[in-house]
Structure formats: structure tokens, C-alpha cells
Amino acid sequence: MLPSIENRLAIEISAKPAQVTAAINLLDGGATVPFIARYRKEVTGGLDDSQLRLLEVRLSYLRELEDRRKTIIDAIQGQGKMTPDLLASIMLAEDKTRLEDLYLPYKQKRRTKAQIAKEAGLEPLANDLLSNPMLDPQLEAVKYIKEPFSSEQGENPGVMDAKAALDGARQILMERFSEDATLLQSLRTYLQDHGVVQSKVIEGKEQAGEKFSDYFNYVEPLMQIPSHRALALLRGRREEVLTVSLRLDSEDEKATWNSEHNPCEIRIASHFKIKNQGRAADQWLLDTVRWTWRIKFLLHLESELMGALRERAETEAINVFARNLKALLLAAPAGPRVTIGLDPGLRTGVKVAVVDSTGKVVDTDVIYPHQPKNDWQGALSTLSRLATKHNASLISIVTAQVREKRINWPKN
DSSP: OOOOHHHHHHHHTTOOHHHHHHHHHHHHTTOOHHHHHHHOHHHHTSOOHHHHHHHHHHHHHHHHHHHHHHHHHHHHHHTTOOOHHHHHHHHHOOSHHHHHHHHGGGSOOOOOHHHHHHHTTOHHHHHHHHHOTTSOHHHHHGGGOBOOEEETTEEEOOBOSHHHHHHHHHHHHHHHHHTOHHHHHHHHHHHHHHEEEEEEEOTTOTTTTGGGGGGTEEEEEGGGOOHHHHHHHHHHHHTTSEEEEEEETTSOSSOOTTSOOOHHHHHHHHHTTOOOSSOTTHHHHHHHHHHIIIIIIHHHHHHHHHHHHHHHHHHHHHHHHHHHHHHHHHSOTTOSOOEEEEEOOSTTOEEEEEEOTTSOEEEEEEEOOSTTTOOHHHHHHHHHHHHHHHTOOEEEESOSOSOOOOOOOOOO
16 A cells, blocks of 8 residues: 555655645645745745645645546446456556556457457457467467357457458457556656657658758657757647657667567567467467557557657746746846845734845844834834945835835935
């Protein structure tokens, strides 16, 4: 069983579970991150803005994850297919990707070729060839010829000949292989580490897509592509100037059917104990592995990983924009001048900070011009002293939530 959401968040943001619980209660009550960071430090134990923002994002993700976990458990139990091992794996899934991988074999989907083949009674043929490669596929397949028929699921073309029987058995194994959660995660990790993105210009689009000329014949490892290049590639594809694809770094530009088996195909074969030992069904099984990689795994993982690349690039672009905007907003609007900053407060007083012409904090204080102390004269005296001491020429009020009062600065 995974730790509670509060404990997981506490580890992620380097805080105590009690702090996380307090922050969650405030967020659930409608408080915003800036409000909590500024006015509820005593409740959260001093969680800062960055911790609270990460907590807010991760809290939403983990709650969605738990909701999805419950939905998946209910769906599989409703099918009567839940097992103790499967339930344990689902309960230990730490992210949505792993959870969806486990659910894949049980997800309700349209009537696939594999399902049609199962309806025609071809699953025993698939099982026999996989478990005993000594069997001759052609001789076994002729035993399953069947006329077209109708079933509760719909019309079924039956099994016209041995070729149709073997095609159906292959579809069954391809679906079974591609829905193995452990294998899928292994291939995903390998493709992340060894995948390369390749782009080419679409014939006839050279002139119209001149601004994408750097990507007319481009190859770069998936995990090394910076955000600006990723966004340019995807934009070129969206504008139908570029074709963008994902392949393994160990393959040529386009592998042929008779190429050596790539590392991912070898992993699939090894996972299901398929070997080329010259037995009657070995080549048929190896061809099934290749079909599974090219038709099932590669298409699925390419879509997933390219989507992740887009999200990563967009996030980084937003972060760059935010950093640039922050630098702009923090730039001295009146130039390099000594400034007194006021952060208004009532019960806790007005915080005062003095920064020099370089932005360095050189002095701080607290004044109490409002209730309950109403020390207006003392506040003026403190501000006058600080202005004189540091030769301040500007005063800045953090918010507009205080009553404007005229302050008479000393002429000197």
C-alpha cells in the first residue's frame, strides 16, 4: 500500500505531514497560494510560496490518480477478472502511466481483430504455437477452418483457410504482447533513452517552409532536444512542412522487414521466451514479434513520447517567459535610487525595508501607524530617520489597501 497523499506530498516538498495537512485544508477552503504564503505562515509552519505551489499542483495530480485508481478497480472487479496480484500492482502504481498500463488489457474497446479471431475459436491455435514452437503452423492452422457465422458480438467472417487462421492467431498474440504492463514500461524506458527524433521536409514544401530549413534533414536524441527546437519541429509538422518521426538510435533511417531484430524486438521475444532455434513455428513467432513492435508498441509509444516532448517543451517555454517577466518586473522602475518599501499590515504592523541603488537591503524596521497602537507620530519619526540615514529619494507601497497619508520628508 502506498503512503497517504499527505505523506507523499510531505516527502516531495520537504515538509512535515502536519504542515501539508494544514495547507491542504486552507486550499480546500478556497484560500490561494499567495494568501497562504503571506498571511497563514503560522498555520502552515512557514511553508513558502514555491513549496505551496508544488503542493497545489501535486495535490491535484495525486487526487486524480486516486480517483482513477478506484475507477479502474471497480471496472475490473465488475468484469470478474480481479486477482490478488493485479490488485496489489494497481494499489502500488505511483503514477497514471503505470496505472493505465495495468488497465490496458481490461479496458473496454471497440471490437478488434483479435477479439474477432477469439470469437472464431483461434485462441487455442495462438496458445499452442507460442507454448510449443515444434508444431507446424500450417498443419495446425487447417484444423481451425470455419464458415462465417453470427454471434452476440456481430457478424464473424469465420476462418476461410490456413492463412486466415494464422493471421487471426497472430492478432491475438499481438494484442496479448502489447498489453503486458511490465513489458510496455520496459520498452518505454528504452525508447526514452535510445530514441531519436527525425524530421524531413515534405516534397514540394521546401520554398513555402523555408523558415524550417534547419529541420529539413534533422536528427537528434529525444531526451536532448531543447524546448525551442522541439516547438519548432512540432510547428513544422502542424503546418504540414515537415514529417517528424521517432526511431531507435541503433536502426538505419528506415529498417526493412529483413533487417536484424532491433533491441526492442529482442526484448519482446525474450519476455515471451521466443527464440530462433530452427523449429517449425520459430519464424512465424519472430514475425509476430516484429509486427507487434512496429504496429502496436512503436505507434503507441511514439504518440505518447512525442506528446510528452510537446508538454515538456511548452512548460519550459512558459518557465523561460516567467523568468524573463520576473526579471522585468523586479527591475528598478525609477532607476538606481535608494528606496523605502512599505508592506502594509494592521495587527502585525507595517514592515519597512530600505534598499540601496543596487537593490541590496540595507535596513529594516516595523512601524505601527494603525490600530491597535495608532502610533502615527512614531511611524513618521522612524521613516524620517531611515530616509535621512540612507538618503532615500523614493518610497514604495507594496499594496493599495492602506489609506493614503501625506508624509512630510525632511528637506535635508
